[in-house]
Amino acid sequence: MTIQEILQKLPFAPPFLFVDGLDHIDSEKVQGHFTFRQDMDCYKGHFKGYPITPGVLLTEVMAQTGLVCLGIYLLGDEVLEGNMTFGLTSTEIEFLRPVFPGEKVTVYAEKVYFRFGKLKCRVTLKNEAAEDVCSGTIAGMIITKPHE
Amino acid sequence: MDKETLIAQLKEIVKPYAKNEEGLLNINENTDFVNDLKINSANLVDVILDVEEQFNIVIDNESMERMLDVRSAMEIIEAKLAAK
Numbered sequence: 001m002t003i004q005e006i007l008q009k010l011p012f013a014p015p016f017l018f019v020d021g022l023d024h025i026d027s028e029k030v031q032g033h034f035t036f037r038q039d040m041d042c043y044k045g046h047f048k049g050y051p052i053t054p055g056v057l058l059t060e061v062m063a064q065t066g067l068v069c070l071g072i073y074l075l076g077d078e079v080l081e082g083n084m085t086f087g088l089t090s091t092e093i094e095f096l097r098p099v100f101p102g103e104k105v106t107v108y109a110e111k112v113y114f115r116f117g118k119l120k121c122r123v124t125l126k127n128e129a130a131e132d133v134c135s136g137t138i139a140g141m142i143i144t145k146p147h148e
Numbered sequence: 149m150d151k152e153t154l155i156a157q158l159k160e161i162v163k164p165y166a167k168n169e170e171g172l173l174n175i176n177e178n179t180d181f182v183n184d185l186k187i188n189s190a191n192l193v194d195v196i197l198d199v200e201e202q203f204n205i206v207i208d209n210e211s212m213e214r215m216l217d218v219r220s221a222m223e224i225i226e227a228k229l230a231a232k
Contacts (some may be wrong), residue, residue, distance in 0.1 A: 089190035116212050141193070
């Protein structure tokens, strides 16, 4: 599966698409990037007069690349039934450095396991200076859409 | 392996994922992982992977779907160990 095909299969759209592109993907790992635009809504309130990217969005960047992009790649030609989707099941993340408006971050995710529809990855987010921004473990699985 | 030993080993495996401490204290053959121990479905996968590691066996999809309580877990583990 090509990177372009994976991006087209992503179930996200703006304003909640947090993958700009993938730099590398294979069955063990994925690397992708995203730039936080200065005009994003979150900066109007996080924090008042002092814009910093919320940790939940950093987590989302790691989940969209590390779990969803890699998950789509690992599923390959297997087509998810219409009532199935991806669900985030756990995160254990340490936040080490702030990410300011306009910064580009790169996700490095490494598969711990993909079994019984659950994908668990070790993930690290780095800034343009190649410093660790946050890192930890995240997991997600294929679930039935709860409200359908 | 006798039943008590196997249940004791299963208890150690499920401990990190069980949200109901009372259910864990009273664990027995009839204990249901989801209803009695309040293990969520994502963590059931981790329980199964820990079982595989502990007993050095491979659990297939069909067995995984059946492994929802202590009794069926014991049956599956014993069958897999016997088949080795």
